[in-house]
Amino acid sequence: MSRDTDRLIEQLALEAVPVRPLASPMQRTVGWLAASMAVVAVLAVLLGWRGGMPADMAVPGGGLAWWGSLLTGIVAAHAVFQVSVPGRSPGWAWLALPPALAWFAGMGWGCLAEARAGTLAFGLESWHCALMITVVSTPMLLVMLLLVRHAGVLRPVPTAALAVLSAAGLSSAAVSLVHGQESAALTLLWHGGAVLLLCALAALSGRPLLGWIGYARR
Amino acid sequence: MMGVVLRHPACPVPTDADAAPQADPSPDDWGTWMALAQAGDRQAYQALLQAIGPYLRAIARRLLGHEDVEDAVQEILLVVHGIRHTYQPGRPFKPWLATIASRRCIDLLRRRQREGLRLGEALDEEAHMDAEPGPAERLERAQQDARMRAAVGRLSPGQRDAVRLLHLQELSLREAEASGGQSAGALKVASHRALKALRRALQGEHDHVP
Numbered sequence: 001m002s003r004d005t006d007r008l009i010e011q012l013a014l015e016a017v018p019v020r021p022l023a024s025p026m027q028r029t030v031g032w033l034a035a036s037m038a039v040v041a042v043l044a045v046l047l048g049w050r051g052g053m054p055a056d057m058a059v060p061g062g063g064l065a066w067w068g069s070l071l072t073g074i075v076a077a078h079a080v081f082q083v084s085v086p087g088r089s090p091g092w093a094w095l096a097l098p099p100a101l102a103w104f105a106g107m108g109w110g111c112l113a114e115a116r117a118g119t120l121a122f123g124l125e126s127w128h129c130a131l132m133i134t135v136v137s138t139p140m141l142l143v144m145l146l147l148v149r150h151a152g153v154l155r156p157v158p159t160a161a162l163a164v165l166s167a168a169g170l171s172s173a174a175v176s177l178v179h180g181q182e183s184a185a186l187t188l189l190w191h192g193g194a195v196l197l198l199c200a201l202a203a204l205s206g207r208p209l210l211g212w213i214g215y216a217r218r
Numbered sequence: 219m220m221g222v223v224l225r226h227p228a229c230p231v232p233t234d235a236d237a238a239p240q241a242d243p244s245p246d247d248w249g250t251w252m253a254l255a256q257a258g259d260r261q262a263y264q265a266l267l268q269a270i271g272p273y274l275r276a277i278a279r280r281l282l283g284h285e286d287v288e289d290a291v292q293e294i295l296l297v298v299h300g301i302r303h304t305y306q307p308g309r310p311f312k313p314w315l316a317t318i319a320s321r322r323c324i325d326l327l328r329r330r331q332r333e334g335l336r337l338g339e340a341l342d343e344e345a346h347m348d349a350e351p352g353p354a355e356r357l358e359r360a361q362q363d364a365r366m367r368a369a370v371g372r373l374s375p376g377q378r379d380a381v382r383l384l385h386l387q388e389l390s391l392r393e394a395e396a397s398g399g400q401s402a403g404a405l406k407v408a409s410h411r412a413l414k415a416l417r418r419a420l421q422g423e424h425d426h427v428p
Contacts, residue, residue: 002288004391004402005295009267011403012299018258019303085304086321087314150301154321 025081025088032077032147036140036167040174043136047178060113065106066176069191071099073169080144080162084151093158096165103169107188114185129175130194136171137164137198145210152210160206161199168195249311256302267295273312274319281323294322369419377412380405385413 022028057063075096082092144163151159172191202209248266255263271291278290297318305314370378383394384405391402400408 002392005271005288005292006268007401008292008295008403009264012267012295013260013264015299016255016258016260016263019256021253021256021306022304024306085306086301086317087305087309150304153297153301153325154317 022085025078025085028081028147029074029078032081032144033074035143036073036077036170039140040136040170044174044177047132049177059110061106061109063106064109065103066173068099068101068103068106069169069176070173071169072096072103073166073171073173075099076162076166076169077144080148080159080166083155083162084148084159086154090155090158093162096162100165100169104188104192107192111185111188129190132175132178133168133171133191133194134198136174137167140167140171141198141202149210152207156210157203157206160202160209164198164202165195168198248315249305249307249309252302252305252311253307256305256307267298270298270315273315277316277319278323281320282326286326290323290326293326294319297322365419366416369416373412373415374408376400376404377408377415380408381412381416384409 023031057066079092079095082088082095083090141164144167145160148159148163172195175191248270251262251266251269255266274291274294275287278287278294282290298315301318305311373381379400380394383389383397384391389397391405394400394405395402
């Protein structure tokens, strides 16, 4: 043990004020979901919730896509609270894959059904969905990153990507409650496109973002 | 190393510990000590940080080789201190610590690689600068020199000393500490801030030295 290290240990011990240990990932997931569901519910009502389940459920694959997006939001949140803690398996990140696949499969299935019926058409008319998903999920993402800011020294990239997947999944489900029935092609283009883009941005910026927002020694 | 391990009254100790040379605390005790440290028990915390030293050193040696092992251990200890609230009492302590230590070593490897690349670029630039410069290049160099001189002038005496000892005379932290009036920690901070200020000056910014 070098003299410097001994001195550092003495210094750190002197600074050891009491800290509150993190709650378990399950408790944190429940807390996060309760808070974000409340935000999403308020936003849905403010933006004009039509009541009942989303109109998109009527299109082929719509139900699978909606439940998939909601489940992705929930499961990805739990994965974030697992992978961001030292000593927990990074394999938790894969937990979000099945619901995310179901979500995209639902949208893809709808597109195939429309292609078969000859009604497949991509267009710009639903671009506001992508905007709304981004606007709703960005503050949720920032709050979640604050909750896992210690992950900057551990696994910043999967943490940020899963955090954005969770926020985007929940906000996509919320946006579906607000807008009317849309074609599967438009949902895939604007919902799926927004989510993929946000995940890619989070994966690229995860390291500097968590370094900026929280604890990270470089 | 184990000679300095403190025994905390609340920590489980072997019953024959007084008769035998002090035994290594088991990693099971480490979790208990960390839980006490989270509650503000400084003695348990110091004992824990001292006890985990050899384990951290072994990880650092495995991932980084024999170079900078002690620096790596110190960096890991700083991270452990910074995120000690993420340890959940009752869970195994060793995987928690091993994750932090290995991630920190990987970050240090990355930093080493980046610094190696930067050194390569600097050498390329130096080779390029040996060629006869044109008027525009001479003007730019003169401006750069002036900015650098001004930035050096704005450094505090402590920062100037840190740069001189660590970067110009290339002393180790320990040698620099012995030859100057600053501790290793203060030298590290001063050198970091000074280099940041000089880098900004070279890039043409005119911020004040922090």
